[in-house]
Amino acid sequence: MTGLFGRWFQRRPPVEDRVWADTGASAAGLRxxxxxxxxxxxxxxxxRTRTDRENLAHExxxxxxxxxGDRFATDDLRRxxxxxxALGVACVDDLRDTGATTASGNPAPLQVHVLGRGPRRGDDRRLADLLDRWAxxxxxxxxxxDDALLRTHAGKLQPLLHKLGLRPDEAITSPFLTRAIERAQRP
Structure with a gap:
């Protein structure tokens, strides 16, 4: 659907946020x-970020x-x-829109895992829009x-998580959490 209201009713892939106790737990949980x-x-x-990309690929x-490695390798990565x-590792700058939708040509279900959100909501929406063509x-x-986006709330959340008995290797995930993180970002 295109036009004036097409963007409002466009089906986007589901987005989840997972919050871990610290950076080490986040990296281990991601792996x-x-x-x-x-x-x-x-x-x-x-x-990932450019430096994390190389470390994770090595691990x-x-x-x-x-x-x-660059924006020109996007077609190879999609194939x-x-x-x-199949496993692919890239940073946001490596990805580009190649114009072709792969929903019918992608037999393998694709999961995208991103390390953290940016400070601006629009950056994450652009990433989701770009990856939407990857299906x-x-x-x-x-x-x-420890992330900058959550650091202000960590003091309130850590005692609560400790009381609930959440282990460091467990993540918090909820649609309410996703909306709260999106509201914490700048527009």
């Missing part, structure tokens, strides 16, 4: 979820990840992620209470 998704046959795209070398249990099943943002 664990990626391995589980690959074992289930899903293709996984990890979106997951046994899974033969295709590492996006790679059509294979079940992801879900986009998951991973955070820790």
């Amino acid at each position: 664990r979820q990626v391995v589980q998704a690959l074992a289930a046959g899903s293709a996984v795209l990890l979106v 997951l070398a046994a899974r033969a990840p295709l590492v996006g 790679h992620l059509r294979t079940p249990a 992801p099943g879900v986009i998951v943002f991973h955070h820790s209470l």
Whole structure:
């Protein structure tokens, strides 16, 4: 649907936010979820910062990840992620819109995992719009209470999480949490 109201009614992939106790737990949880998704046959795209991209690709070398090196490698990355249990690692700057929708040409379910959200809501929406053509099943943002976006609320949340008995290797996830994080971002 296009036109004036097309953007309002456009179906976007579901977005989840997972908040971990600290940065180490976030990284370990992310790796664990990626391995589980690959074992289930899903293709996984990890979106990280440029320095984290290289470190993560090295850590997951046994899974033969295709590492996006620049914006011109996007087509190769998209083709790679059509294979079940394929792993791709890229940073946001590596991704570009190639114009072709892959919903019918992507036999493997695709999960996108992103390390943290940016300070601006619009940046994450642009990323979701860009990845929409890749036909992801879900986009998951991973955070820790150490992140700049959540740091102001960490003092209130940590005692509550401790009382609830949440282990450091468990993530908090909820649609209410996702909306609260989006409201905390600047427009």
